[in-house]
Amino acid sequence: MTSNALLMHPATWFILAALLMPVLNRIHPMLQKLTLVMVPALSIFLIYHLPESFGTVTWMGFDLVFGRVDKLTFVFLNVFTLMALIGGFYCMHVTESGQHTAAFLYVAGALGVTLCGDYLTLFVFWELMAFASTFLIWYRRKKKSIDAGFRYLLVHTTGGLILLGGILLRYRNVGVEGLAFEQIAQDGATLADYLIMVGFMLNAAVPPIHAWLPDAYPEATVTGAVFMCAFTTKTAVYVLARAFPGFEALAILGAVMALYGVGYAVIENDARRILAYHIVSQVGYMVCGIGIGTAMALNGTCAHAYAHILYKALLFMGVGAVLEMTGKSKLNELGGLWKTMPFALVFTVIGGIAISGFPLTSGFISKSMIIAGAGEAHRPVLLVMLTLASVGTFLSVGIKLPYFIWFGKDSGVKGREAYWNMNLAMCIAAFFCLFLGFGPGTAWLYSMLPFDVNYHPYTSYHLSETLQILSFTGLGFYLMVKKLTPEDHMSLDLDWFYRKGAKGFMWLAKHPVHAFNEWMDTLYRTVGTPLTLALARLFTWFDKEGIDFTIDGSARQVVEGGNKLRQIQTGQIQQYIGSAVAAVFVILAAVLLLV
Amino acid sequence: MVKIIGFLRDRSGLLKWLFFLWLVCTVVFDVMALRHEPHFFGDTIIGFWSGFGLLGCLAMGFICKGIYHLWLMQDEDYYDK
Structure with a gap:
């Protein structure tokens, strides 16, 4: 990918900002706050200037397409970047850089999935989303959140593996062309396509594989849930609309x-x-x-x-x-x-009437x-x-x-009005809920x-x-x-x-499997160890009396033979020649007599 | 804003009657509405969606709460037990 293509990809800026967030906060907290809104604002600008195709990289014979823009892509890019800006305002009061790093990596994942043109690139950004968003749950730091985060990660890892299985099967069936992320016709759909669809459906929270969502989102941080409610399921809607x-x-x-x-x-x-x-x-x-x-x-x-x-x-x-x-x-x-939180009331009611489909919303x-x-x-x-x-x-x-x-x-x-940045973010979202509802x-x-x-x-x-x-x-x-x-x-x-199933699995591991393990341990100690020792003694005896005896005896014979040979060697050349002539004579006589 | 909400809350009785009047207005408006080609039989009946909204709401409330009380309701620490 050329540096130009890298810079025009909005995910690049989110990843860069995510990595720099702790440094920026260390230099001055205001820099972190500015980054939270400037990067989404930049991405809104960038998406209006993207070419139809960019950032194609050939890697090990595969064409990785990082940028493919058409009308379907653009409408999702548009709302994702706008949402990132609103989310940036909403979480501005949070000083902990890690939360912002996770949120920005998550947004980068969503933008990467939306822009990609092949399944391999899609899978990488898909997993980035799952991995980063888990931290938005864990950062709440309650036991329930930690547990919910692990369940969320496990479920999404399973979904990711199903998706990967589909992608690999599709590669085997169709070849490299099959990795292009395009529309799939229902009539010719194979097992590979349905596996990919199930992977997408898991992220879209389609029953019966939906329970991760109401399990995890309520346990996320206040600001993390705002990001999460926007990106995972809607990225899944985009990929389903693209392919199925x-x-x-x-x-x-x-x-x-x-x-x-x-x-x-x-x-x-x-x-x-x-x-x-x-x-x-x-x-x-x-x-x-x-x-x-x-x-x-x-x-x-x-x-x-x-x-x-x-x-x-x-x-x-x-x-x-x-x-x-x-x-x-x-x-x-x-x-x-x-009485104490009227602004939050008004904004929530606007959201409530918009979701209900009131006229003018x-x-x-x-x-x-x-x-x-x-x-x-x-x-x-x-x-x-x-x-x-x-x-x-x-x-x-x-x-x-x-x-x-x-x-x-x-x-x-006793409540009190939310921080100014939270109210501003709600105000922007409320404006769009009403603005989109009529006329221009x-x-x-x-x-x-x-x-x-x-x-x-x-x-x-x-x-x-x-x-x-x-x-x-x-x-x-x-x-x-x-x-x-x-x-x-x-x-x-x-x-x-799966929650009760996991408990059942733990019970199985703790009780029958553990009991069997204990029994095997006892059996080994009472029978196995003495048997092993007896066998070891037998082999020692065999080694000493059998193998050592044979090898030592052979060695002794060689030494004795060598000594005898040494004794008959006089060092006189005449004797050696005479012996050789005698030997030749004996051989010739034997040959003549026998033939 | 608190004053406006308080003002309205103090006149909840009046609001209630205004709401009932509004309900009548919506049905009357349905009589006058220009109907498109019907997608199913309900589109041809005047006031159908009023009944659909009310009965749907009541049915959903009773059925969901019923299933909840009979089957789904558990203590908050159900999975920790």
Whole structure:
């Protein structure tokens, strides 16, 4: 890769900044703060000046493509860099350089995956993301976070290995050409392609391989969760949209996960876990859109990914601000914060109405595109499932979350407004949630989508449908608000299998395997050791009496023979010649007589 | 901002009636809305999405909470036991 290509790749700057972060902080903390926003700002500038292809390196016969830019790439690059800027502002008050290093390496991984044009490069950046983001969980330094971080790392390592298996199989089946990261047709898909798809689906948190997300994100640092909610799942959406549009399994699983996520969000108690389950639900819309695979559905997927990253980050920032200021994130421990944290309330409500798809917000013009895509593709079941998920979204995040944190019962928890940088970051995200929702903002977003847009969200019927659904969901909440009061318990999910499975494995190791080991140890000490000693004595005897006797005897014979030979050697040349002549004479006589 | 929220909270009774009025307005608006080619039968029924929103919300609340209480609910230290 030429130095020019290296410098134009936005991931380069994030990696460089990540490595220099501790040094910059040591020189002056202000340098670190500036870097946190200057590098994302630079990357926003860079992505507008990228050529269609750059940074191709030939390595051991493989073409590694670090830069491939088309419309699908650009819309994701655009929102990733914008999100990095918002995240940079939000985490500015954090002095610990390691957290920023992890966050920037994580962003670099996401940008690398989005820009790459081959599976080998993709895999390297994919693993960088998993590795770096684990530290965003560990840096919270609580036991639960450490444990959750290990589970997160193990699950993602497994997913990475499945992906690698698919890539290697594809290389064996197709050859070097098969490593190009391009669209795969459903009809010709092989086991290799499905393994790659499963690897991608794990990062997109598609059930039943989704449980790592609501397990890990609520345990991350306040600022780390803001980064994490934006990049891992949406990078997975990008790669699925790139490689697997039109795969029926994705359409069905996407609609299922949209409902699965909101179902858990309705019953959860921890604010950040509610939001984590909502990522599952919202990414479900995108996965379903990819599965439907029409131009409208794929446009909707990209638009929704853009809108979702911003409002989900806003929501994580809002409840993160509450966690930062009060030390609490469980709804049953919160309530009545409207007096002390009104700004966080307003920003969170903006995020809440955007995720619910209120008119004049980003969710209205993006989510509806996927649902309309399902309708146009004559998929009424998917349409109803996705619409029902939007009911649950408004119920749990639009109303339940802000109600029980800022209103509800007065918990007596004393909060105070978040730091200025956190409020600024929330303000930027809130601005985009509203800006994208109408007029020039919508037109700007639609102009970035991969296909030409022939969709008008502001029709009277769509407005009527949305207002009815949301308003009557509000009525439903009003009627059963007591029923929905959060409870201080956790809910089981499919991580039960590996969490309990790991405990079962530990039990197996501690009890039967350990007992067998102990028994073998005793057996060896009582039978094995004496037997070994007896055998050793036998071999010693054999060595002494058998081998040594033979070898020593041979040596003695050689020495004696040598002595005798030495005695018959007189040193007189005449005797030697005479002996030789006699010997020749004897041989000749023998030959003559015998022949 | 706290004053505005406080002002509104003090008038929660009025807000409640305004909300009910809003609900009626949304159904009335549905009568007037220009309908596109229906994607499924619900698109042809006036007020369908009102019922869908209310019943969907109630059903989701009861079903999810029901499953939670019957099966999924565990103590916070469930995995540490």
